[in-house]
Amino acid sequence: MAARLGAALPGAVTRATDEWVEVVPERVQEALRWLRDSEEFDAAQLSDLTAVDRHTHFEVVYHLQSLDLNHQVVVKAIVGDHEAPALPSAYPVYKGALLQEREVYDLMGIRFADHPDLRRLFLWEGFPGHPLRKDFLGIGGGQTSGLRRFPNEDRADPDRQMNRDNLTSQEMPREAGGHGSEHVASGGH
């Protein structure tokens, strides 16, 4: 796919893997339009548009769906400017991008040029920052705000497994039916 896209739009594709193809952010609209209109890919629907904050850059991810051919095309645009990220809007190609781009703008702070109505979606105008950015409110100090390790992991039995009935030390009595109150005798571990 990357080869086809690269042949049609020279210089647009920067990198390609088995799963996705990365395009130059400035030409993403062009690439999407080509994918939508091409007979071979027929990416008629933008099923999902989102962005990932990679600390130094943003990845804007487009999941395109061909309904007739029943296959999925994943396009990524790497936006290098972490301070004021911007790229062309997909709205002229896909009307379904209207609210998804507003959501990305609201939560990630990526501006989409020529979006007809780029306002914050969930949060109000003037909300400080963009919450889904990894450096939102300075949390994590440039590190990931995520969970490095499970909180009680070390203290517990290293073989502890989810889904086995040993998650809690004492099994809760569970109601078996709508009105019944027979307590299931806990069978130990």
Add this chain to the structure above:
Amino acid sequence: MESPGIILAFWVLSAITVAGCLLVMVARNLLHALVFLVLAFLGMAGLFVTLSADFIAVAQILIYAGSIAVLMVFAIMLTPLAVRDNANSLYVLPALAAGLGMAAIIGFVAVSTPWAELQGDALKHNDPVTTVAAIGDLLLGRYVLPFEVASILLFFALLGAIVLVRERRNDGDPS
């Protein structure tokens, strides 16, 4: 005829009517004025009842208090917001003159009419069963021509209104 109840009713209803009319003039808000106007209409209807003119009374309520008031409501609602108060008009003097002239004519008629002749039992001899039947007979008998002319006039007014407000467009009305 001159029972105290009727006299009392006459004075009360007259007071309501006159007070309503005065308040229409005094009220600055057009919708307040409208409410007082309806009050005056209802007082008038009451006065008709005291005169045993029940059909006229009911027609007064139906046409004036019911329809004309709603017509005025629509007129006010279709008028832009800023002129919804009872502002000073350019036509104060002409209106005053016209009002005075009207009052003079009514006064003249009231004074010059020989009321005494109608006060006796003149109406009682051919006392109709209902005033409705009498009015109906007169409208479709003696006064049928004016009645028809009036209805044709109203019909054309209706047509004119439809023609005036009809939007010029080709696509059909979605129904």
Add this chain to the structure above:
Amino acid sequence: MATTSDAANDTANEPYVLNIGPQHPSTHGVFRLRVVMDGEVIRDLDMIVGYLHRSMEKLAEERTYTQNIPFTDRADYLAAMSNNLGLCLAVERLAGVEVPERASYLRVIFAELQRIASHAMANGTLVSDAGAWQTPLLYMFREREKILDLFEMTCGARLTTNYMRIGGVAFDPPPEFWPALQELVDELPARIDEYASLVQDSEIFLARTRNVGVITAADAINGSLVGPALRGSGVPWDLRKAEPYCVYDRMEFEVPVGRHGDVYDRFMVRMEETRQSTAIIKQAMAQIPGGPHKTDIPLALRPPAGEVYGRVEGPRGELGFYLVSDGTPAPYRFHIRAPSLINLSLLREMAVGVSLPDAVVALGSLDIIVGDIDR
């Protein structure tokens, strides 16, 4: 008090702004439409969402994958089972977890029960929006109650079920569950026919929904519509057929597709889908094997670094989970592709130029869940 002024005289086209919501009977939650009207006709429409925004996607980045399952309950709170399923399937694909066959069947049964319950709610509120004061809604609640009872029987919760687990389901249903389910699926077709006969031939309902809120197939695809909204426009797209997950490839069912793409078609598609779901449940009950209902996974599941876009056909359409893992127990990025939000993309096109009642019905036919919109 302002008196006559020249500028104010030009108020014939004064915009008449109506705020529908956040508290309004037909917005099904805290959802707000700011509507500019000209008489009864809508000239402009802007939607204001976010009253229920909980920033789930951010919160999810600090919790393990299993801990995130309850979040999905709260996203689309009328289709918790489907949401659980979507996340679990995505994580299983990301981490390569095998699911026992019995669990897959149980997942199908519960997802389809959830679809019936959700469609009953959607159609009931749609008819309520069209003005039938709650009667169809309460009729449709009758079987929804029984479905929720089944949920309660199985996992103790009715709405926020938190039932699916990565690698299976939390509990095997109790023995009383199966006769109750059998009773339900036996009477469901007759009940659905009863609901349908209540409204589908009603002249008033037809007058209110036929040729209202029409979306063409091309617009629906381009506008990223999914689920009954897409199928109502005539596009036969159902992920259960297109990329069968769980054991849907072993089920025989048909996909209902509308003819005109209006509100009525969306209503009828949902109605027909409940019938098909009943058929699926019957087949799953007949085919379900014994065995374990879950596999063990590490408490702190650490999927390999990578990303996955897992999706299921929820009651409202394609429900996607875009997960990016960096090898830690918590997702690096957790994105929910919410069908309710994205189905609203075309609302403005549907509503501008029609009268207010039509817009309300069109909104009702999209079946929005505010928790799903705002997340």
Add this chain to the structure above:
Amino acid sequence: MSRAALPPATPMARQILDHRSLLQRARTLPGEARVALALLGIMTVAALAAVGYLVIAGTLDGRWYDIRDLGNGTSHLVYWMERQGWHPAIPYLTTGLLGGLGILSLVGGWLVIGSWVERRLLAKFQIRQGPNRNGPFGLLQPIADALKLIQKEALIPIGADRLLYYLPPVLIFIPAMLGWAPVPWAARMSYVDMNVGVVYAIAISSLGVLAVFLAGWSSNNHYALLGAMRTVAMMVSYEIPISMTLLSVVVLTGSLQLSQIVAWQQQYHVWLIIVLPLAAFTFLFASTAEINRTPNDIGEAESEIVAGFHTEYSGMKAGLFLAVELGNAILVGAMMATFFLGGYTLFGLETWIPGYLILATKIGAVYFVFVWLRGTLPRFRLDQLMGFAWKFLIPLAIVQLLVVAVEALVIEQSGLPGVATVSGAILVNALLTFFGVRAWANAIGYRPEAGASTPILTTAVGGLRAAARLQAVP
């Protein structure tokens, strides 16, 4: 494990478990009570037999204690006062006060139980229980509601016009009361049996429009104004079919007096709903529009404009609007019963049963229809309703009026027996209703049955091309 062995979890569950039906309670009555009840039953039967004898013998007719017609008692009172030589104003005022109190207590009584009736009935339609907590069967619920409403703070929205905001709840109540004046409850029992009763009824009903409009306008709320404009437009439009319809009734019966209209139905032993089915339907449908009830309640369509013109009213002011809605429903019921359902007569049974009870039963029946409609039907759109009034009801009502004019002439002046002429009229009107409605519906292109369709079932998967393939298959 059996259910009964467990204690009920909640007070509600306990009450449901402890509930015993009336029959079960009757079985456990002590012997003395049974004997007393049996005696009471025998005495009732004996009393009824005695009354029956009096009625057959005719000794009861016109006595002051003849409660089949409360007019008897009142007129005896008036005669008595006149014999005392009192001032003529006193009997006048006394009867006026008595009648007014009667109407007030009737409407008031209905307001007390009406909302209970509506809510319970709706609950039954909606397979749920309805109010059943306050008092027996929840009968005290309306009183609790009223107390709650009265206690509420009187809120007034910012920017509301205070005078016009306080006026409408009162203003709308007046026509709902005045409308009862010409209704005949029995042969001699109507408050004012005026000879312009029909015109009076129409005139009074047109007064409510202004109150509705003022309520919507003065609230300073966009929903309220929208609701008011909708309601006013609809009321003004639907007054025309109502008037046309009643004109048909008037032409046929030859009187504007409500008691005469009832007398005509009594004379020919036929209800006007059978003679004029189209007019009856038009009246019922247009009345639902006039009093804002489903399927024509677009003025307060809760899914669109919350509560319409009374969105901003709270407390007892909102309560008055709701009360007027109930009161108007039974007023329309009374009009419907009088014009089309034979009023206080029931094919001779009015000699045995008090006429006002018959009328009340008929009012209840019409009210039941209103509740039934509310529990069943969706709501029309404003333009559909307007189109229905102007394009459908009014032309058909005019045609009906012309036909009825001819029929009335034939019935009055042909000299043929009434059975023949009225039967002929029934036949002609039935045919007119059936074929006229169909022909006119075809003429204006109304074909609802063409709209229903079922979805296409497919196992295919695809996008636009698959959709085109599916639609191509018929």
